[in-house]
Each structure stands twice: as structure tokens, then as C-alpha cells.
Amino acid sequence: MEDKFDCIIVGGGIAGLSTAMTLARGGAKFLLIERGEFCGSKNVSGGVLWGSDLARLVPNYWEEEEGGWERFVSHRRLTFMDEQSAFSLDFKSGHFAEPPYSGVTVLRARFDNWLAGKVEEAIAESAHPDESFLAQNILVEEVLMEDGRVVGIRAGEEKFFADSVILAEGINNLLTRQVGLQSDYVPADYVAVGVKEVIQFDRSVLEDRFQLSGLGGLSNEFVGFASGGVEGGGFLYTNRESVSIGLVLGMKDLREKKHTPYDLLNAFKAHPAVADTLRGGEVLEYSAHVVSTGDIRGMPRELYGDGVLLAGEAANLLLNAGKAIQGMDYAMRSGLLAAETVLAAKQKGDFSAATLKRYRDALEESFVLQDMRNFQGAVHLLHSPQMFGAVPNLVCDFGRQFFTVDSEPSKKSSQMFRESVKRHSSYWDLIKLGFKASRSL
Ligand SMILES: Cc1cc2nc3c(=O)[nH]c(=O)nc-3n(C[C@H](O)[C@H](O)[C@H](O)COP(=O)(O)OP(=O)(O)OC[C@H]3O[C@@H](n4cnc5c(N)ncnc54)[C@H](O)[C@@H]3O)c2cc1C
Known part of the structure; x- marks a missing residue:
């Protein structure tokens, strides 16, 4: 293995593999290191990969009979539950059945491994087929620094050097902390x-x-x-x-x-x-x-430094504003943008923080940081106790009354609603909640 790369990527999850694919196509020499036996072996998602960036990485991926994805999402449902009942908002649309799909379900062991195969193919077709590598079953233990600048990594006894290092190590971001971009203490x-x-x-x-x-x-x-x-x-x-x-x-x-x-x-x-x-x-x-949880306060203090960039959940890039968990699409887009930044830095011959700042700007312009900033109110609303207690209980209570047909005189829906509110909340609390929801969603 050549010991000086344009870029070393730590982590072969979605962020790392998206970075690698973009670097291979852009003609960079890189080394991706994944600690799992194979890419995806240690990764967990629900999981729906939302958005259309997969089609940027693997054009026409849906045409592959045995592709890495499971099903496209054609039917969405949001269910409010109490102990016995479930009340759902249900949406099905023919629009969702048109590729490129807006969401596909994935099983990470299969999906990441498939994407890693695509990266191998991209390396083979790249300008440096013998100088870029995807190495699995290796743990990166240390990021090497010289004069405050990241210059490479250490895995066991081996040291590898590069002009840039992209940390795509996921939420348990020990190396991100080691380079000082995030403090060791992250509130629960x-x-x-x-x-x-x-x-x-x-x-x-x-x-x-x-x-x-x-x-x-x-x-x-x-x-x-x-x-x-x-x-x-x-x-x-x-x-x-x-x-x-x-x-x-x-x-x-x-x-x-x-x-x-x-x-x-x-x-x-x-x-x-x-x-x-x-x-x-x-x-x-x-x-x-x-x-x-997608709380923006959990983000590292910066997403770049001299010779280093953070991508995916290592940078706490995720949004869960009630509509969907978006971690994989954020990992994918940040990986793409990190790679494009490295390619631009290579062209300029300058991997300093001043040049790599472009990554932060690109994220700010993309849906990733725009949505994370715009929907923080929704993230906090979702974590308020009423949202997993009073509100679903009230909705189910109303549903039970509304859909019950017995041999008694029926109440008007407005009366049913009043009774449900009385049992589970108050009009005042609902008005406050509605006000917050109208501002944040
Ligand atoms: C239960 C659950 C449900 C979820 N549901 C969804 C969903 O439906 N949709 C969605 O978009 N997101 C979902 N997410 C979030 C999503 O899984 C993550 O946001 C996403 O996986 C982040 O991708 P990543 O590439 O940044 O990190 P990861 O997928 O965590 O990949 C990091 C990689 O780095 C490797 N690594 C770490 N440290 C080292 C090291 N020192 N040396 C070498 N390799 C290393 C790891 O082995 C791993 O392969 C869910 C998460 C969970 C837990």
C-alpha cells in the first residue's frame, strides 16, 4: 500500500462510502478504513434511506434486480397509540412509485456491503486503480497530528499519511474528540x-x-x-x-x-x-x-480543521422532526460534499482549514444544515412529554368514541372531543402546543 494519500476516510458506513465513491470518480488517491469485518456489519438503521442522493451515487440503482435496497416507500403511515388503540394518518400515492424514489428501505449489513462493492468498481475504473483502497476489519486507533494539523492515522503499529482525513466514524466519535473538534462530554x-x-x-x-x-x-x-x-x-x-x-x-x-x-x-x-x-x-x-436525537446543540464545535473534515453522524448530522428519521441521507449528502471539498483542495494544493471551510458553507447551503436549523423547534416539540403521552392518548380516546357504534344515543363529535380533552389534557395546553407546532413544523 502506498503510504501517502490525498485522503484517508475513517469509517465505511454511508458517510464514508459516499465520500469514497465521489473521490474515486474525482480522481483522488484514498484509503478507506472500516473496523467491521465488512462494511455494514456493525451498522444499524431503522431504516429508510430518504431523498434521491443514492441515484447520484449509483445512477439507475433501481434497475439492479439484486441491488442493496429492499423496497421503495409507496405507503406512509403515522400512528398514534394508547394501550389498546391505534389511530393512523395514512397516505399512499402512485407518485411515490416513480424512480428515483424518495425513500427506500435498507438493511445495513446488505446495503453498505453492496455500496462498498460499488466503490470497489469505481476504484477499478478510476485514475488510480492501484493506489486507492478499501480496507476492512481494521480499527483506526489514533489520528496523527503535526503542529496542530491532521496528517494521517494509526491503526495498530501501522501509520498512514494523507493530505486530508475525513472522520466518518458515526455517533461514537472518539477520533473526532481526539482531534479536539468535540468535547468528551455530550449531554444524555x-x-x-x-x-x-x-x-x-x-x-x-x-x-x-x-x-x-x-x-x-x-x-x-x-x-x-x-x-x-x-x-x-x-x-x-x-x-x-x-x-x-x-x-x-x-x-x-x-x-x-x-x-x-x-x-x-x-x-x-x-x-x-x-x-x-x-x-x-x-x-x-x-x-x-x-x-x-438531532439536537443541533450536540454538534461538534466545528466540522473542519486543518487537514480534517467530519461527515455523517460523527458530526451529529441527523434530523428527526416527526416526519422521518433522517440520518442516512444526511450522512450521504455530507459524505458527497466532504469529498467535493477535498477534490477542490487537491486542485488548489491547499488542505488548510481556510480552504476546507468550503465544506461547512456547502452544508449550510444544502438541506442538511438548512433543515436542521429550521426544524429545531419541531425536534424539541417532539421530545416534550405531551407528544408521547397526552396527545396520542387524546387522539385514541377521541377515535374510540368516534368509531364506536352502540345502542345508545350518539354524541356530537365536538362533545366527544371536549370529553377527550378533559380526560387527557386541557384546552389551554392544546392551544400552547398548537402554537408551538404551527411555528415549528
Ligand atoms: C434504531 C435506529 C433506527 C434508525 N433509523 C433510521 C432511518 O430510518 N433512516 C435514517 O436515515 N436514519 C436512521 N437511523 C440513523 C442512521 O442509522 C445513522 O444516522 C447513519 O447510519 C449514520 O451514518 P454514518 O455513516 O455517519 O455512521 P455509521 O453508519 O455509524 O458508520 C460509521 C462507520 O464507522 C466505522 N468506524 C467507527 N469507528 C471506527 C474506527 N475507529 N476505525 C474504523 N472504522 C470505524 C463503523 O464500524 C461504521 O461502519 C437510525 C438509527 C438507529 C440506531
Whole structure:
């Protein structure tokens, strides 16, 4: 292996692989190092990869019969839950069935590995097929610095040098802290724990049960009982022959309420509205991973330095404003932009912080930092106790009254609503919440 590269990428997740693909196409010499046995082996997502950047990286990816993705999202559902009931907003559209899709479900072990294969192909076709490498099963232990400037990395006894290093190491960003871009202490409010099971079905059972046609799929988010009163929510996504079901739970609230994620996940799976959909399925895999809450205060103090850039969740780039968890698309776009910055720096022959600042500017102009800034109000609203308690309880209470037909005189809907409000909240609290929601969503 050549020991001086244009760029070393730490981490072969979505951010790192997107960086690598862009560098290969741009004619740079790079080394990507992934600690897992293979790319994706250590990664967890719900997961829907939103947006259309995948088509930039792998044009016409949907034409590949055995591509890395599972299903395109053609059906979206948001479900409010109390202990017994579920009230859903349901949206299905033919528009969602047109490639490039606006969301595809993925299983990371398969998807990242497939994307890594595409990077290998891009390297083989690049200007430096023998001078760029994707190295797996190697842990980067240290970032090497000289006079305050990042110059390379150390993995075991081996040292590798480069003009630039992109840290795409994910949320557990030990190297980012080592180079001083983030302090060691990150408040527990800024992180959540995600737990997930993959449950396998016979394909025709899955398609009948979820009314899927072709490779169309369902993305269902849940609020309320799903998270057992803990800050957070649930998700269920359909893959080709399985569903991914799980919870994302605020770390601080989980600790304070002394619940275990596994018990909460079992209770969610046993809910009447969920249990029926999982009947007969076989649990293939259980995984857990820390994930950012999308609170912008959890971002490192800067996203670049002399010879270094941060991409993906290492930079805390993620948004969960109620509509979707967006971590993978943020990882992809930041990886793309980090690579473009390195290519421009290579052309200029200057990898100083002053040149790499361009990365920050590009992120500010993109949906990544624009949405993270614009929707912080929604992130905070989503984490307010009413959103996983009073509101879903009230919605379900109203639904139960509205849809009940018994042999008693019926009440008007307005009276039902008043009674639900009285049982679970107050008009004053709802007005305050509505005001916050109207400003933040
Ligand atoms: C339960 C759950 C559900 C989620 N659902 C969704 C969803 O539906 N949609 C969505 O967009 N996002 C979702 N996310 C968030 C999403 O998974 C992340 O935001 C995304 O994976 C971040 O990508 P990344 O490449 O930055 O980091 P990662 O995917 O974490 O990749 C980092 C890589 O770096 C490697 N690495 C780390 N340290 C080193 C080292 N020192 N040396 C070598 N390699 C190293 C790791 O092994 C890993 O492969 C979810 C997360 C969880 C936990």
C-alpha cells in the first residue's frame, strides 16, 4: 500500500462510502478504513434511506434486480397509540412509485456491503486503480497530528499519511474528540438508544398482510404507547421478505424511568395493532445502537480543521422532526460534499482549514444544515412529554368514541372531543402546543 494519500476516510458506513465513491470518480488517491469485518456489519438503521442522493451515487440503482435496497416507500403511515388503540394518518400515492424514489428501505449489513462493492468498481475504473483502497476489519486507533494539523492515522503499529482525513466514524466519535473538534462530554439529552428486530416472513404472506404490490413498501412511525411513556417513538418498515420493527428512546428519559429497551420493544410488539401484523414471523436478528436525537446543540464545535473534515453522524448530522428519521441521507449528502471539498483542495494544493471551510458553507447551503436549523423547534416539540403521552392518548380516546357504534344515543363529535380533552389534557395546553407546532413544523 502506498503510504501517502490525498485522503484517508475513517469509517465505511454511508458517510464514508459516499465520500469514497465521489473521490474515486474525482480522481483522488484514498484509503478507506472500516473496523467491521465488512462494511455494514456493525451498522444499524431503522431504516429508510430518504431523498434521491443514492441515484447520484449509483445512477439507475433501481434497475439492479439484486441491488442493496429492499423496497421503495409507496405507503406512509403515522400512528398514534394508547394501550389498546391505534389511530393512523395514512397516505399512499402512485407518485411515490416513480424512480428515483424518495425513500427506500435498507438493511445495513446488505446495503453498505453492496455500496462498498460499488466503490470497489469505481476504484477499478478510476485514475488510480492501484493506489486507492478499501480496507476492512481494521480499527483506526489514533489520528496523527503535526503542529496542530491532521496528517494521517494509526491503526495498530501501522501509520498512514494523507493530505486530508475525513472522520466518518458515526455517533461514537472518539477520533473526532481526539482531534479536539468535540468535547468528551455530550449531554444524555442529545442521544437516544435505538433497538430493532428484523422479523422474517414468507414473501407472499408479507405482501398480502401489508398490501404491498411489486417492490412497494410501507413506512410506519408510531408515537405514544409504542415507547412506553419514554421520550421517543416506534417504527415498522417492510423489506423484501421481512419487517424491521423497533424503537428510538431518549437515553436520559429511559435511564430516569428505569425501563429497559427490550421490555418496551416486547410491549410494543404485543400491542393489538402490531401483534396481528407480526403473527407467524420469525425473529432473525436483534440489534441496538446509539443514535443522535438531532439536537443541533450536540454538534461538534466545528466540522473542519486543518487537514480534517467530519461527515455523517460523527458530526451529529441527523434530523428527526416527526416526519422521518433522517440520518442516512444526511450522512450521504455530507459524505458527497466532504469529498467535493477535498477534490477542490487537491486542485488548489491547499488542505488548510481556510480552504476546507468550503465544506461547512456547502452544508449550510444544502438541506442538511438548512433543515436542521429550521426544524429545531419541531425536534424539541417532539421530545416534550405531551407528544408521547397526552396527545396520542387524546387522539385514541377521541377515535374510540368516534368509531364506536352502540345502542345508545350518539354524541356530537365536538362533545366527544371536549370529553377527550378533559380526560387527557386541557384546552389551554392544546392551544400552547398548537402554537408551538404551527411555528415549528
Ligand atoms: C434504531 C435506529 C433506527 C434508525 N433509523 C433510521 C432511518 O430510518 N433512516 C435514517 O436515515 N436514519 C436512521 N437511523 C440513523 C442512521 O442509522 C445513522 O444516522 C447513519 O447510519 C449514520 O451514518 P454514518 O455513516 O455517519 O455512521 P455509521 O453508519 O455509524 O458508520 C460509521 C462507520 O464507522 C466505522 N468506524 C467507527 N469507528 C471506527 C474506527 N475507529 N476505525 C474504523 N472504522 C470505524 C463503523 O464500524 C461504521 O461502519 C437510525 C438509527 C438507529 C440506531
